[in-house]
Amino acid sequence: MSALTNFPPDALLQASLEVAMAPVVGPVVLAVSGGRDSMVLLQAMARWAPERIAAVATFDHGTGTFATEAASLVAAEARRLGLSVVRERSRAPGHSEAAWRAARWDFLGRIGRAFKARVATAHTRDDQLETVIMRLLRGAGTRGLAALAAPSSVVRPWLGVSRAELARWAVTEQVTYLEDPMNISRAFLRVRVRHELLPALETATPGFSDQMLAIADQAATWRRDVEQYVEAIGVAVAPTGGRASCPAAAIESTTREGQAVLWPALCARAGVTLDAKGTRELVKFTTGGRCGSRILVSGGAVVLRRRAAAGEPPGERFEVRRASSKRSPAGAPAWSGAPEALPPRFGPFRWRRLLTAPSSESLAEQDLWTMGLPRGEPVALRVWTAGDRIRTAGAPAGRRVTRYFSEAHVPALDRSTWPVVLVDNELAWVPGVCRALAAPSRPGRPELIWYRCEPEFD
Template sequence: MSEPTNFPPDALLRASLEVAMAPVDGLVVLAVSGGRDSMVLLQAMARWAPGRIAAVATFDHGTGSHATEAASLVAAESRRLGLTVVRERARVPGHSEAAWRRARWDFLERIARAFKAPVATAHTRDDQLETVVMRLLRGAGARGLAALAAPSSVVRPWLGVSRAELARWATLEKVAYLDDPMNASRAYLRGRVRHDLLPALEAAMPGFSEDMLTIADQAASWRREVERLVDGIGVTVSPRRDRVSCPAAAFDATSREGAAVLWPAVCARAGVTLDATGTRELAKCTAQSRRGSTIRLSGGAIVLRRGAARDEAPGDWFEVRRAAPPPLRDALRAWIGVSEAMPPRFGRFRWRRLASAPVFGPAAEPDLWTIGFPRGVQVALRVWTAGDRIRTAGAPAGRRVTRYFAEAQVSALDRPSWPVALVDGELVWVPGVCRGLVAPSRPGWPELIWYRCEPEFD
């Protein structure tokens, strides 16, 4: 499968680029490592689609002089071509294929967000074959066997092109690149699959490689059908893409086998990957779930069954929540300052200072996400803790905040990160939930500084 075809190299690569770029609305960020395949992508895009390049992104894994030289080559060649280049070096070198991949994709996703453009990589037909075989060895099902051909925002122009074809074009065009010494190594699984297992399988079963690629194409088509099905059941994704909600009726109306098909696709939209065990357990538990039940998945993700929110259709809903990364779990839990300088963010909540007092309704009551603090007063923010009480107009002697949480339908899973505001040591406000009796947030109070606080994940 890696032998060059009879197509002229220019024609093959240019056609592959045009097909891959056709569905893309706008520019792309090129992921270029300095190796042959990615340097061919850089040169081909610069020649045939220079106006579609937002930036070139190259990542130095910090693993030695080769990684640094490769990043330097990419930067120099990109600048020679008149392209914007973003270069970054890993602060802590990884020590496994998974760690390198995670660090590289963290970098690429940040650059893609900054330029508001998808990432384009140089993955080839050979990379696809190796990935399919590796996933087969790990027991992947149809969803996993789609591998690099699975529906994705990543643009992969060379996925139908072999490394041999790219090598031929690189030779003809004298493309500068650096060979990664890891490509010849058997220290990691991909190297052993590439150099030992695949040649042995192809020798024992001629046509094995093409059969695997055909299976991957069929799996990718199946995944696209499943994605269309999930699109039709009313799934919603939070702006941060860490939470997904879908009507429970979609699962109540299907079999356990059907749920096992739907759940991986639903969870993936929250960045949660289900293995075979997790899929089976989730399909089994959701069939027996009731409102308020919670299912915990490996890796810290959570699936809960809840009632409908205000902007959702009536009935029960399932919500998938991705586990927060360690920096988020360890986020700031207390802040003290003056009312003129409230922080723009506190945990997962954003604070926006209003230019003027909000306009209230006939009852002159502001909404519970808005408050005014006197100028110069000291305000303390912290997360809610069990036992917190607040004096309100309806309970002047004080009432537990947990009761207000229940009335506002704030899940028990959200409460530990929910902010509360204190003035002179007294709890005066729980954003979106309740306002204290002493909170000076009504029209007519002099020198009030107005803020609106909202959760970023809503």
């Protein structure tokens, strides 16, 4: 990814745009911050490819006057060019580079989905180099060293262009922009890498920057090869994101080294970034995990081994589920009424009314998915909350449900949607996990209406 310096700025930037946009189907949302590089992207796209712009998106991080002025500049310039603009201000300003980046990408992702368009950013060759060095400092492997050149839905027209080239064009075309004061603050790692570490490394080893970029290019090529292989083994991704699965045999059939390559790629399809420890644990899980077993990995995500569902090729599959960032309601009943009217579905669970009472054998202690609800007594159904307690035969004084979850090996990822049943305002049943000491399905109670709860996680 060497910088192209033998072309006039106009020709260089136009060619870079054409190459980047050629494989893109449909329009793009321009991510514009108000800084020089992104304002050059705005002006260049408006000149050479205005029909490809769905909207201009600018995000005010809420960090002060500069952030607001930058967003105002973007909005004014986009409107002057006759472009649609979407502007948003953070409701909870972050205090770190990671928090700002997460908030910005959440915004850009929402706008891209709203316009059914890919997001285009103004990342440059210099940004790529700095990102590679920062990832090296954090111990990244081959996958991470691809950095901004990794396969992605994000369009980056300037990734082969240096900041110096964009600066030349900005001067020639008199592009208006604002210089972010954070770009010179040594409080941020990227700024220290840019102004201190990289110049020192280049002085000590002339050509160091080009060597690092060449390594990143090789890593990006390797990642593209891995992605093609993962696609070929039959990976399925949920339409709403957050889940991805593949045939278990596809990972089992490789070596341990191959599994260490495939697991991060599969997890990435579910939006999960796997660390080194998680990768090692999943390599062990590949051969040690039985059907129905689960393991927690980075960020609370869960990986499970399950049987193929209807419509999937037969056999067993590995599935990755990303932890949800949204918490469940605070515990108010989601449904209440007579037991005869229990809703047929509640979250990822079905409630099937049984026509006859089950046999005493099927009501053995281990069958916790079936229970009788007393006719005429008020019943409520809601999701579990962290403070729930239940009185059982083993703990008549009461015990937190979360402990029963742990004993039943219910992963943390699934608990936020797990139902609990209350009879006469007392917790009586956690399907598949435990029943209360006074559960109405015990012998000697009046006529009961029997239900079986059927989870649909697998």
